[in-house]
Amino acid sequence: MKIEKVGVVGCGLMGHGIAQVAAQAGFEVCVVETEQSFLDKGLGRIEKSLAKMAEKAVKKGKATPEDAEKNRAAAWGRIEGSLDKQSLADCDLVVEAIVEDLDVKKTLFNELGGICKADTILASNTSSFPIARMAEASGRPERFVGLHFFNPVQLMRLVEVVRTDKTDEDVFAAARSFGEAAGKVPVACKDTPGFVVNRLLVPYMTQALEMLERGDATKEDIDAAMQFGCGYPMGPITLTDYVGLDTTLSILEGWCERFPNEPAFSIPEVLCTRVKQGKLGRKSGEGFYKWDGDKKT
Missing domain, CATH: 1.10.1040.10 (N-(1-d-carboxylethyl)-l-norvaline Dehydrogenase; domain 2)
Structure with missing residues:
Protein backbone atom coordinates (compact mmCIF):
# COMPACT_ATOMS: atom_id res chain seq x y z
CA MET A 1 0.00 0.00 0.00
CA LYS A 2 1.06 3.60 -0.54
CA ILE A 3 1.40 5.82 2.52
CA GLU A 4 0.47 9.45 1.85
CA LYS A 5 -1.02 10.76 5.10
CA VAL A 6 0.60 10.09 8.47
CA GLY A 7 -0.97 10.57 11.88
CA VAL A 8 1.11 11.08 15.02
CA VAL A 9 -0.45 10.77 18.47
CA GLY A 10 1.55 12.82 20.94
CA CYS A 11 3.56 15.94 20.11
CA GLY A 12 6.14 15.69 22.87
CA LEU A 13 9.85 14.89 22.74
CA MET A 14 9.50 12.03 20.24
CA GLY A 15 6.19 12.83 18.59
CA HIS A 16 7.15 16.29 17.35
CA GLY A 17 10.29 14.83 15.76
CA ILE A 18 8.39 12.04 14.02
CA ALA A 19 5.85 14.54 12.71
CA GLN A 20 8.63 16.80 11.45
CA VAL A 21 10.65 14.18 9.55
CA ALA A 22 7.45 12.82 7.99
CA ALA A 23 6.47 16.29 6.78
CA GLN A 24 9.98 16.97 5.48
CA ALA A 25 9.76 13.71 3.53
CA GLY A 26 6.62 14.94 1.74
CA PHE A 27 3.90 13.23 3.76
CA GLU A 28 0.78 15.05 4.91
CA VAL A 29 0.83 14.95 8.72
CA CYS A 30 -1.89 15.20 11.36
CA VAL A 31 -0.55 15.39 14.92
CA VAL A 32 -2.98 14.90 17.80
CA GLU A 33 -2.59 15.98 21.41
CA THR A 34 -4.83 15.93 24.49
CA GLU A 35 -4.51 19.62 25.40
CA GLN A 36 -4.02 22.80 23.39
CA SER A 37 -1.00 23.82 25.48
CA PHE A 38 0.75 20.50 24.71
CA LEU A 39 -0.07 20.87 21.01
CA ASP A 40 1.16 24.46 20.88
CA LYS A 41 4.41 23.54 22.60
CA GLY A 42 5.05 20.61 20.23
CA LEU A 43 4.24 22.60 17.09
CA GLY A 44 6.47 25.38 18.38
CA ARG A 45 9.33 22.90 18.66
CA ILE A 46 8.78 21.80 15.07
CA GLU A 47 8.68 25.37 13.78
CA LYS A 48 11.89 26.22 15.62
CA SER A 49 13.64 23.05 14.42
CA LEU A 50 12.64 23.60 10.78
CA ALA A 51 14.00 27.16 10.92
CA LYS A 52 17.25 25.96 12.48
CA MET A 53 17.71 23.23 9.86
CA ALA A 54 17.04 25.69 7.04
CA GLU A 55 19.63 28.07 8.46
CA LYS A 56 22.16 25.26 8.78
CA ALA A 57 21.55 24.12 5.17
CA VAL A 58 22.39 27.62 3.95
CA LYS A 59 25.51 27.90 6.12
CA LYS A 60 26.81 24.55 4.84
CA GLY A 61 26.15 25.51 1.23
CA LYS A 62 23.57 22.76 0.76
CA ALA A 63 20.82 25.19 -0.23
CA THR A 64 20.34 28.78 -1.28
CA PRO A 65 18.43 31.01 1.17
CA GLU A 66 15.46 30.92 -1.22
CA ASP A 67 15.42 27.11 -1.53
CA ALA A 68 15.92 26.62 2.21
CA GLU A 69 12.97 28.89 2.98
CA LYS A 70 10.86 27.16 0.33
CA ASN A 71 11.61 23.72 1.83
CA ARG A 72 10.94 24.94 5.37
CA ALA A 73 7.60 26.49 4.41
CA ALA A 74 6.56 23.40 2.45
CA ALA A 75 7.25 21.05 5.38
CA TRP A 76 5.50 23.35 7.84
CA GLY A 77 2.52 23.60 5.51
CA ARG A 78 2.05 19.82 5.51
CA ILE A 79 1.48 19.68 9.29
CA GLU A 80 -1.88 20.15 10.94
CA GLY A 81 -2.61 19.90 14.65
CA SER A 82 -5.74 18.59 16.32
CA LEU A 83 -7.22 17.73 19.69
CA ASP A 84 -9.65 15.24 18.12
CA LYS A 85 -8.62 11.64 17.44
CA GLN A 86 -11.30 11.48 14.74
CA SER A 87 -8.90 13.59 12.64
CA LEU A 88 -6.83 10.43 12.22
CA ALA A 89 -9.63 8.48 10.53
CA ASP A 90 -8.29 8.84 6.98
CA CYS A 91 -4.58 8.42 7.77
CA ASP A 92 -2.66 5.64 6.01
CA LEU A 93 -0.29 5.26 8.96
CA VAL A 94 -0.74 6.33 12.59
CA VAL A 95 2.29 6.38 14.91
CA GLU A 96 1.75 6.49 18.67
CA ALA A 97 4.30 8.49 20.68
CA ILE A 98 2.63 8.99 24.06
CA VAL A 99 3.61 8.19 27.67
CA GLU A 100 5.43 4.87 28.25
CA ASP A 101 2.51 3.21 30.03
CA LEU A 102 1.30 -0.03 28.48
CA ASP A 103 -2.29 0.24 29.72
CA VAL A 104 -2.60 3.79 28.40
CA LYS A 105 -1.20 2.71 25.04
CA LYS A 106 -3.56 -0.29 24.84
CA THR A 107 -6.54 1.96 25.54
CA LEU A 108 -5.44 4.35 22.80
CA PHE A 109 -5.00 1.58 20.22
CA ASN A 110 -8.38 0.13 21.10
CA GLU A 111 -9.84 3.55 20.25
CA LEU A 112 -7.79 3.92 17.07
CA GLY A 113 -8.90 0.47 15.91
CA GLY A 114 -12.46 1.78 15.87
CA ILE A 115 -11.66 5.21 14.40
CA CYS A 116 -9.21 4.60 11.56
CA LYS A 117 -10.11 3.26 8.13
CA ALA A 118 -9.76 -0.50 7.63
CA ASP A 119 -6.40 -0.40 5.87
CA THR A 120 -4.67 2.06 8.20
CA ILE A 121 -1.36 0.77 9.57
CA LEU A 122 -1.03 1.32 13.33
CA ALA A 123 2.42 1.67 14.89
CA SER A 124 3.94 2.26 18.30
CA ASN A 125 7.14 4.16 19.02
CA THR A 126 7.60 2.29 22.32
CA SER A 127 11.16 1.48 23.29
CA SER A 128 10.41 -1.49 25.53
CA PHE A 129 6.81 -2.77 25.56
CA PRO A 130 5.68 -5.90 23.65
CA ILE A 131 4.25 -4.88 20.28
CA ALA A 132 1.91 -7.90 20.28
CA ARG A 133 0.09 -6.68 23.41
CA MET A 134 -0.80 -3.37 21.76
CA ALA A 135 -1.55 -5.07 18.43
CA GLU A 136 -4.17 -7.29 20.05
CA ALA A 137 -5.73 -4.31 21.81
CA SER A 138 -6.15 -2.56 18.45
CA GLY A 139 -8.29 -5.37 17.05
CA ARG A 140 -6.18 -5.42 13.88
CA PRO A 141 -2.91 -7.20 14.78
CA GLU A 142 -2.17 -7.99 11.14
CA ARG A 143 -1.87 -4.24 10.44
CA PHE A 144 0.32 -3.39 13.42
CA VAL A 145 4.07 -2.77 13.71
CA GLY A 146 6.61 -1.16 15.98
CA LEU A 147 8.35 1.93 14.61
CA HIS A 148 10.96 2.84 17.20
CA PHE A 149 12.70 6.11 16.39
CA PHE A 150 15.60 7.53 18.40
CA ASN A 151 16.02 10.87 20.11
CA PRO A 152 16.49 13.43 18.64
CA VAL A 153 14.44 12.07 15.75
CA GLN A 154 15.54 14.84 13.38
CA LEU A 155 19.21 13.81 13.73
CA MET A 156 19.34 10.10 14.65
CA ARG A 157 19.36 7.98 11.51
CA LEU A 158 17.99 4.70 12.87
CA VAL A 159 14.46 3.35 13.09
CA GLU A 160 13.68 -0.16 14.34
CA VAL A 161 10.81 -1.75 12.40
CA VAL A 162 9.29 -4.47 14.60
CA ARG A 163 6.90 -7.18 13.50
CA THR A 164 4.86 -9.70 15.43
CA ASP A 165 3.88 -13.18 14.30
CA LYS A 166 0.61 -11.71 12.98
CA THR A 167 1.98 -8.69 11.05
CA ASP A 168 1.18 -8.92 7.32
CA GLU A 169 4.19 -8.86 5.03
CA ASP A 170 2.84 -5.95 2.97
CA VAL A 171 2.27 -3.94 6.15
CA PHE A 172 5.81 -4.58 7.32
CA ALA A 173 7.19 -3.64 3.89
CA ALA A 174 5.15 -0.42 3.84
CA ALA A 175 6.35 0.53 7.34
CA ARG A 176 9.95 -0.12 6.35
CA SER A 177 9.52 1.97 3.20
CA PHE A 178 8.10 4.81 5.29
CA GLY A 179 11.22 4.73 7.48
CA GLU A 180 13.45 4.94 4.42
CA ALA A 181 11.39 7.78 2.94
CA ALA A 182 11.77 9.67 6.23
CA GLY A 183 15.54 9.51 5.75
CA LYS A 184 16.21 6.73 8.26
CA VAL A 185 18.10 3.45 8.12
CA PRO A 186 15.47 0.83 9.00
CA VAL A 187 16.47 -2.37 10.79
CA ALA A 188 14.05 -5.27 10.98
CA CYS A 189 13.43 -7.05 14.26
CA LYS A 190 11.06 -9.56 15.79
CA ASP A 191 8.97 -8.60 18.82
CA THR A 192 11.71 -9.33 21.35
CA PRO A 193 12.28 -7.36 24.60
CA GLY A 194 14.06 -4.07 23.84
CA PHE A 195 14.21 -4.93 20.12
CA VAL A 196 17.86 -4.62 18.93
CA VAL A 197 19.31 -1.46 20.45
CA ASN A 198 17.89 -1.53 23.98
Whole structure:
Protein backbone atom coordinates (compact mmCIF):
# COMPACT_ATOMS: atom_id res chain seq x y z
CA MET A 1 0.00 0.00 0.00
CA LYS A 2 1.06 3.60 -0.54
CA ILE A 3 1.40 5.82 2.52
CA GLU A 4 0.47 9.45 1.85
CA LYS A 5 -1.02 10.76 5.10
CA VAL A 6 0.60 10.09 8.47
CA GLY A 7 -0.97 10.57 11.88
CA VAL A 8 1.11 11.08 15.02
CA VAL A 9 -0.45 10.77 18.47
CA GLY A 10 1.55 12.82 20.94
CA CYS A 11 3.56 15.94 20.11
CA GLY A 12 6.14 15.69 22.87
CA LEU A 13 9.85 14.89 22.74
CA MET A 14 9.50 12.03 20.24
CA GLY A 15 6.19 12.83 18.59
CA HIS A 16 7.15 16.29 17.35
CA GLY A 17 10.29 14.83 15.76
CA ILE A 18 8.39 12.04 14.02
CA ALA A 19 5.85 14.54 12.71
CA GLN A 20 8.63 16.80 11.45
CA VAL A 21 10.65 14.18 9.55
CA ALA A 22 7.45 12.82 7.99
CA ALA A 23 6.47 16.29 6.78
CA GLN A 24 9.98 16.97 5.48
CA ALA A 25 9.76 13.71 3.53
CA GLY A 26 6.62 14.94 1.74
CA PHE A 27 3.90 13.23 3.76
CA GLU A 28 0.78 15.05 4.91
CA VAL A 29 0.83 14.95 8.72
CA CYS A 30 -1.89 15.20 11.36
CA VAL A 31 -0.55 15.39 14.92
CA VAL A 32 -2.98 14.90 17.80
CA GLU A 33 -2.59 15.98 21.41
CA THR A 34 -4.83 15.93 24.49
CA GLU A 35 -4.51 19.62 25.40
CA GLN A 36 -4.02 22.80 23.39
CA SER A 37 -1.00 23.82 25.48
CA PHE A 38 0.75 20.50 24.71
CA LEU A 39 -0.07 20.87 21.01
CA ASP A 40 1.16 24.46 20.88
CA LYS A 41 4.41 23.54 22.60
CA GLY A 42 5.05 20.61 20.23
CA LEU A 43 4.24 22.60 17.09
CA GLY A 44 6.47 25.38 18.38
CA ARG A 45 9.33 22.90 18.66
CA ILE A 46 8.78 21.80 15.07
CA GLU A 47 8.68 25.37 13.78
CA LYS A 48 11.89 26.22 15.62
CA SER A 49 13.64 23.05 14.42
CA LEU A 50 12.64 23.60 10.78
CA ALA A 51 14.00 27.16 10.92
CA LYS A 52 17.25 25.96 12.48
CA MET A 53 17.71 23.23 9.86
CA ALA A 54 17.04 25.69 7.04
CA GLU A 55 19.63 28.07 8.46
CA LYS A 56 22.16 25.26 8.78
CA ALA A 57 21.55 24.12 5.17
CA VAL A 58 22.39 27.62 3.95
CA LYS A 59 25.51 27.90 6.12
CA LYS A 60 26.81 24.55 4.84
CA GLY A 61 26.15 25.51 1.23
CA LYS A 62 23.57 22.76 0.76
CA ALA A 63 20.82 25.19 -0.23
CA THR A 64 20.34 28.78 -1.28
CA PRO A 65 18.43 31.01 1.17
CA GLU A 66 15.46 30.92 -1.22
CA ASP A 67 15.42 27.11 -1.53
CA ALA A 68 15.92 26.62 2.21
CA GLU A 69 12.97 28.89 2.98
CA LYS A 70 10.86 27.16 0.33
CA ASN A 71 11.61 23.72 1.83
CA ARG A 72 10.94 24.94 5.37
CA ALA A 73 7.60 26.49 4.41
CA ALA A 74 6.56 23.40 2.45
CA ALA A 75 7.25 21.05 5.38
CA TRP A 76 5.50 23.35 7.84
CA GLY A 77 2.52 23.60 5.51
CA ARG A 78 2.05 19.82 5.51
CA ILE A 79 1.48 19.68 9.29
CA GLU A 80 -1.88 20.15 10.94
CA GLY A 81 -2.61 19.90 14.65
CA SER A 82 -5.74 18.59 16.32
CA LEU A 83 -7.22 17.73 19.69
CA ASP A 84 -9.65 15.24 18.12
CA LYS A 85 -8.62 11.64 17.44
CA GLN A 86 -11.30 11.48 14.74
CA SER A 87 -8.90 13.59 12.64
CA LEU A 88 -6.83 10.43 12.22
CA ALA A 89 -9.63 8.48 10.53
CA ASP A 90 -8.29 8.84 6.98
CA CYS A 91 -4.58 8.42 7.77
CA ASP A 92 -2.66 5.64 6.01
CA LEU A 93 -0.29 5.26 8.96
CA VAL A 94 -0.74 6.33 12.59
CA VAL A 95 2.29 6.38 14.91
CA GLU A 96 1.75 6.49 18.67
CA ALA A 97 4.30 8.49 20.68
CA ILE A 98 2.63 8.99 24.06
CA VAL A 99 3.61 8.19 27.67
CA GLU A 100 5.43 4.87 28.25
CA ASP A 101 2.51 3.21 30.03
CA LEU A 102 1.30 -0.03 28.48
CA ASP A 103 -2.29 0.24 29.72
CA VAL A 104 -2.60 3.79 28.40
CA LYS A 105 -1.20 2.71 25.04
CA LYS A 106 -3.56 -0.29 24.84
CA THR A 107 -6.54 1.96 25.54
CA LEU A 108 -5.44 4.35 22.80
CA PHE A 109 -5.00 1.58 20.22
CA ASN A 110 -8.38 0.13 21.10
CA GLU A 111 -9.84 3.55 20.25
CA LEU A 112 -7.79 3.92 17.07
CA GLY A 113 -8.90 0.47 15.91
CA GLY A 114 -12.46 1.78 15.87
CA ILE A 115 -11.66 5.21 14.40
CA CYS A 116 -9.21 4.60 11.56
CA LYS A 117 -10.11 3.26 8.13
CA ALA A 118 -9.76 -0.50 7.63
CA ASP A 119 -6.40 -0.40 5.87
CA THR A 120 -4.67 2.06 8.20
CA ILE A 121 -1.36 0.77 9.57
CA LEU A 122 -1.03 1.32 13.33
CA ALA A 123 2.42 1.67 14.89
CA SER A 124 3.94 2.26 18.30
CA ASN A 125 7.14 4.16 19.02
CA THR A 126 7.60 2.29 22.32
CA SER A 127 11.16 1.48 23.29
CA SER A 128 10.41 -1.49 25.53
CA PHE A 129 6.81 -2.77 25.56
CA PRO A 130 5.68 -5.90 23.65
CA ILE A 131 4.25 -4.88 20.28
CA ALA A 132 1.91 -7.90 20.28
CA ARG A 133 0.09 -6.68 23.41
CA MET A 134 -0.80 -3.37 21.76
CA ALA A 135 -1.55 -5.07 18.43
CA GLU A 136 -4.17 -7.29 20.05
CA ALA A 137 -5.73 -4.31 21.81
CA SER A 138 -6.15 -2.56 18.45
CA GLY A 139 -8.29 -5.37 17.05
CA ARG A 140 -6.18 -5.42 13.88
CA PRO A 141 -2.91 -7.20 14.78
CA GLU A 142 -2.17 -7.99 11.14
CA ARG A 143 -1.87 -4.24 10.44
CA PHE A 144 0.32 -3.39 13.42
CA VAL A 145 4.07 -2.77 13.71
CA GLY A 146 6.61 -1.16 15.98
CA LEU A 147 8.35 1.93 14.61
CA HIS A 148 10.96 2.84 17.20
CA PHE A 149 12.70 6.11 16.39
CA PHE A 150 15.60 7.53 18.40
CA ASN A 151 16.02 10.87 20.11
CA PRO A 152 16.49 13.43 18.64
CA VAL A 153 14.44 12.07 15.75
CA GLN A 154 15.54 14.84 13.38
CA LEU A 155 19.21 13.81 13.73
CA MET A 156 19.34 10.10 14.65
CA ARG A 157 19.36 7.98 11.51
CA LEU A 158 17.99 4.70 12.87
CA VAL A 159 14.46 3.35 13.09
CA GLU A 160 13.68 -0.16 14.34
CA VAL A 161 10.81 -1.75 12.40
CA VAL A 162 9.29 -4.47 14.60
CA ARG A 163 6.90 -7.18 13.50
CA THR A 164 4.86 -9.70 15.43
CA ASP A 165 3.88 -13.18 14.30
CA LYS A 166 0.61 -11.71 12.98
CA THR A 167 1.98 -8.69 11.05
CA ASP A 168 1.18 -8.92 7.32
CA GLU A 169 4.19 -8.86 5.03
CA ASP A 170 2.84 -5.95 2.97
CA VAL A 171 2.27 -3.94 6.15
CA PHE A 172 5.81 -4.58 7.32
CA ALA A 173 7.19 -3.64 3.89
CA ALA A 174 5.15 -0.42 3.84
CA ALA A 175 6.35 0.53 7.34
CA ARG A 176 9.95 -0.12 6.35
CA SER A 177 9.52 1.97 3.20
CA PHE A 178 8.10 4.81 5.29
CA GLY A 179 11.22 4.73 7.48
CA GLU A 180 13.45 4.94 4.42
CA ALA A 181 11.39 7.78 2.94
CA ALA A 182 11.77 9.67 6.23
CA GLY A 183 15.54 9.51 5.75
CA LYS A 184 16.21 6.73 8.26
CA VAL A 185 18.10 3.45 8.12
CA PRO A 186 15.47 0.83 9.00
CA VAL A 187 16.47 -2.37 10.79
CA ALA A 188 14.05 -5.27 10.98
CA CYS A 189 13.43 -7.05 14.26
CA LYS A 190 11.06 -9.56 15.79
CA ASP A 191 8.97 -8.60 18.82
CA THR A 192 11.71 -9.33 21.35
CA PRO A 193 12.28 -7.36 24.60
CA GLY A 194 14.06 -4.07 23.84
CA PHE A 195 14.21 -4.93 20.12
CA VAL A 196 17.86 -4.62 18.93
CA VAL A 197 19.31 -1.46 20.45
CA ASN A 198 17.89 -1.53 23.98
CA ARG A 199 18.26 -5.31 24.27
CA LEU A 200 22.01 -4.75 23.91
CA LEU A 201 22.29 -1.31 25.50
CA VAL A 202 20.32 -1.60 28.74
CA PRO A 203 22.05 -4.78 30.03
CA TYR A 204 25.38 -3.07 29.22
CA MET A 205 24.33 -0.09 31.35
CA THR A 206 23.16 -2.50 34.07
CA GLN A 207 26.53 -4.28 34.16
CA ALA A 208 28.30 -0.94 34.54
CA LEU A 209 26.09 -0.01 37.51
CA GLU A 210 26.66 -3.40 39.12
CA MET A 211 30.43 -2.91 38.76
CA LEU A 212 30.04 0.46 40.49
CA GLU A 213 27.88 -1.13 43.19
CA ARG A 214 30.51 -3.82 43.89
CA GLY A 215 33.27 -1.23 44.03
CA ASP A 216 35.12 -2.77 41.09
CA ALA A 217 35.90 0.69 39.70
CA THR A 218 34.78 4.29 40.06
CA LYS A 219 32.11 5.71 37.81
CA GLU A 220 34.70 7.95 36.17
CA ASP A 221 36.99 5.02 35.37
CA ILE A 222 34.15 2.81 34.11
CA ASP A 223 33.07 5.58 31.76
CA ALA A 224 36.63 6.38 30.65
CA ALA A 225 37.31 2.70 29.93
CA MET A 226 34.42 2.40 27.49
CA GLN A 227 34.87 5.86 26.01
CA PHE A 228 38.57 5.55 25.26
CA GLY A 229 38.91 1.78 25.07
CA CYS A 230 35.95 1.16 22.76
CA GLY A 231 35.61 4.56 21.11
CA TYR A 232 32.11 5.19 22.48
CA PRO A 233 30.99 8.84 22.58
CA MET A 234 30.19 8.52 26.28
CA GLY A 235 30.52 5.91 29.01
CA PRO A 236 27.61 3.73 30.28
CA ILE A 237 27.05 5.61 33.55
CA THR A 238 27.00 8.99 31.83
CA LEU A 239 24.62 7.44 29.33
CA THR A 240 22.33 6.24 32.13
CA ASP A 241 22.20 9.80 33.47
CA TYR A 242 21.50 11.06 29.96
CA VAL A 243 18.68 8.57 29.31
CA GLY A 244 17.17 9.08 32.76
CA LEU A 245 17.50 6.83 35.79
CA ASP A 246 13.73 6.54 36.14
CA THR A 247 13.37 5.57 32.48
CA THR A 248 16.10 2.93 32.81
CA LEU A 249 14.53 1.55 35.98
CA SER A 250 11.08 1.41 34.37
CA ILE A 251 12.43 -0.60 31.42
CA LEU A 252 14.25 -3.04 33.73
CA GLU A 253 11.26 -3.48 36.03
CA GLY A 254 9.04 -4.34 33.06
CA TRP A 255 11.54 -6.82 31.66
CA CYS A 256 12.16 -8.49 35.03
CA GLU A 257 8.43 -8.84 35.62
CA ARG A 258 7.75 -10.36 32.20
CA PHE A 259 10.93 -12.47 31.98
CA PRO A 260 11.94 -13.42 35.54
CA ASN A 261 14.23 -16.22 34.38
CA GLU A 262 16.29 -14.13 31.96
CA PRO A 263 19.75 -13.68 33.57
CA ALA A 264 20.55 -10.61 31.44
CA PHE A 265 17.76 -8.66 33.15
CA SER A 266 18.51 -7.42 36.68
CA ILE A 267 17.95 -4.25 38.68
CA PRO A 268 20.98 -2.72 40.45
CA GLU A 269 20.18 -1.47 43.95
CA VAL A 270 22.25 1.66 43.34
CA LEU A 271 19.79 2.58 40.56
CA CYS A 272 16.73 2.11 42.78
CA THR A 273 18.29 4.17 45.57
CA ARG A 274 18.96 7.18 43.39
CA VAL A 275 15.50 7.10 41.82
CA LYS A 276 13.94 7.05 45.32
CA GLN A 277 16.08 10.10 46.16
CA GLY A 278 14.74 11.92 43.10
CA LYS A 279 18.16 11.84 41.43
CA LEU A 280 16.98 11.02 37.92
CA GLY A 281 20.03 12.11 35.93
CA ARG A 282 20.40 14.99 33.51
CA LYS A 283 16.68 15.88 33.63
CA SER A 284 16.73 16.54 37.39
CA GLY A 285 20.20 18.07 37.57
CA GLU A 286 21.74 15.08 39.35
CA GLY A 287 21.98 11.32 38.92
CA PHE A 288 25.31 9.57 39.23
CA TYR A 289 26.82 12.89 38.15
CA LYS A 290 25.70 16.49 38.63
CA TRP A 291 24.44 18.32 35.55
CA ASP A 292 24.03 21.88 34.36
CA GLY A 293 21.63 21.49 31.45
CA ASP A 294 23.23 19.04 29.02
CA LYS A 295 26.70 19.32 30.54
CA LYS A 296 28.21 17.46 33.49
CA THR A 297 29.61 19.72 36.20
